[in-house]
Amino acid sequence: MSTKETILKKIEILITNHFKTPEEAFAFFDKDGNKTLSISEIKELLKQAEISGFIRGIVASKLIEGYDKDGDKQINWAEFKAAIDEISK
Incomplete structure (x- = not known):
């Protein structure tokens, strides 16, 4: 399992x-x-979700980069739901 998959699984x-x-x-x-x-x-x-403090900031930035569709540097409900739907597949 890749690091990304591991992180998403923990979430x-x-x-x-x-x-x-x-x-x-x-x-x-x-x-x-x-x-x-x-x-x-x-x-x-x-x-x-027990993601290591060492990589938490990087992962948070990557999540925003990947799911922030309106460009406000935050995750709204629709963006969060899209991420959850992707994780749940």
């Missing part, structure tokens, strides 16, 4: 084991309630 395990729905997970990590996940909120998600 999937976190969400399915600790939250009833992806919406609940999104709301939990959206600490400021602005309906988007900032890089610091994504890092917290990665920390909870």
Whole structure:
């Protein structure tokens, strides 16, 4: 399994084991309630998914780069859902 696949699997395990729905997970990590996940909120998600602190910042940046379709440097619900759908395949 590649590093990317391993990371995505850990995120999937976190969400399915600790939250009833992806919406609940999104709301939990959206600490400021602005309906988007900032890089610091994504890092917290990665920390909870047991992603090493050494690579957490890089992974958070890559997730934003890969899923931020509107270019605001944050992940909104639609972008988060697209990522979850991809992970769940």
